[in-house]
Amino acid sequence: MAYGHGKVILFGEHSVVHGRPALARAVSQGVEVRGKPSPASVTTLHIDPWKVDLDTGAAANRGHEALQRALKIARAFYPKAPFELTLRADVRLPGGAGMGSSAAIGVAVLRAMDEAYGEVRPDEDIFKRSLEWEKVFHGNPSGVDNAMATYGGMALYVRGQPLAPLAPSPPIRLLAAYSGPSPSTERMVSSVREQFEADPQGVGRLFDEIRDIVHTGKSALEAGDHATLGSCMDANHERLIKLKLSTDKLNQMVAAARAAGALGAKLTGGGGGGCMIALVKGQEEHAAVKAALAPFGPVYDV
Numbered sequence: 001m002a003y004g005h006g007k008v009i010l011f012g013e014h015s016v017v018h019g020r021p022a023l024a025r026a027v028s029q030g031v032e033v034r035g036k037p038s039p040a041s042v043t044t045l046h047i048d049p050w051k052v053d054l055d056t057g058a059a060a061n062r063g064h065e066a067l068q069r070a071l072k073i074a075r076a077f078y079p080k081a082p083f084e085l086t087l088r089a090d091v092r093l094p095g096g097a098g099m100g101s102s103a104a105i106g107v108a109v110l111r112a113m114d115e116a117y118g119e120v121r122p123d124e125d126i127f128k129r130s131l132e133w134e135k136v137f138h139g140n141p142s143g144v145d146n147a148m149a150t151y152g153g154m155a156l157y158v159r160g161q162p163l164a165p166l167a168p169s170p171p172i173r174l175l176a177a178y179s180g181p182s183p184s185t186e187r188m189v190s191s192v193r194e195q196f197e198a199d200p201q202g203v204g205r206l207f208d209e210i211r212d213i214v215h216t217g218k219s220a221l222e223a224g225d226h227a228t229l230g231s232c233m234d235a236n237h238e239r240l241i242k243l244k245l246s247t248d249k250l251n252q253m254v255a256a257a258r259a260a261g262a263l264g265a266k267l268t269g270g271g272g273g274g275c276m277i278a279l280v281k282g283q284e285e286h287a288a289v290k291a292a293l294a295p296f297g298p299v300y301d302v
């Protein structure tokens with residue numbers, strides 16, 4: 001099946017762009033793409049739930065230029081393709097919400113193309129190709145989104161290094177809640193870069209603090225110490241506030257989740273809007289946190 005996983009970042013968004021580690025987990029939602037040979041002279045991509053239709057034709061698809069550019073990049077990986085494709089994407093993730101929808105679509109499109117053209121490719125190549133797809137959307141992506149979209153599971157990611165899978169026992173239970181649209185991840189990444197250029201020492205220190213939080217969080221996860229894991233999420237959120245990545249609404253949601261019994265909560269992904277995540281323990285806390293977050297927007301079991 002041509003599938004790409006969505007993801008949430010537990011620790012380390014943004015600092016991962018600057019060479020620090022991030023800890024991420026694929027979510028149960030993702031993207032499935034089906035490809036069929038088409039008699040047309042262009043490959044088309046239909047993103048069903050978003051009512052988006054685009055193709056690799058010369059004319060720009062108004063409003064979806066980035067997706068069209070990415071589709072052309074994907075199609076160009078098959079210079080000897082004997083026919084064009086009709087691709088249909090079923091996206092079961094909120095778009096532009098910090099859950100890695102663009103990377104998941106990219107991975108699923110590339111896998112659907114392989115399937116349709118009868119090619120067998122290692123995941124490592126899907127990861128590399130999907131990074132080219134991601135560059136269209138994020139400019140300077142660290143690769144964490146498309147690594148998670150490709151491999152799934154839970155892992156520690158450092159730019160330029162192979163993904164280091166983690167299998168925590170007991171498993172953790174997370175809720176994600178959507179605060180509303182965010183400026184593009186590319187804009188948020190540029191804003192952090194500008195802050196870093198203006199104050200390399202201060203912002204570099206924040207990145208290092210986040211790196212330490214990632215390592216403490218990883219050890220807590222491996223030890224099954226979910227209380228420490230939760231405090232690490234809180235500590236990471238504080239650093240993301242300092243990097244001007246949070247919003248009043250995200251902060252209210254984080255506070256509401258904690259007040260309702262979450263062990264920890266933070267924004268996830270690019271920030272400036274999008275999603276936050278909360279770590280919940282038992283069934284009761286899960287229901288209470290879900291109810292506390294519901295008035296703010298859609299809540300997802302991830």
Ligand code: PMV
Nearest residue numbers: 013014098141142185269270
């Ligand atoms: O795509 P998003 O919004 O989940 O953000 C990806 C994570 C960042 O660290 C903000 C960017 C990157 O390339 O790692």
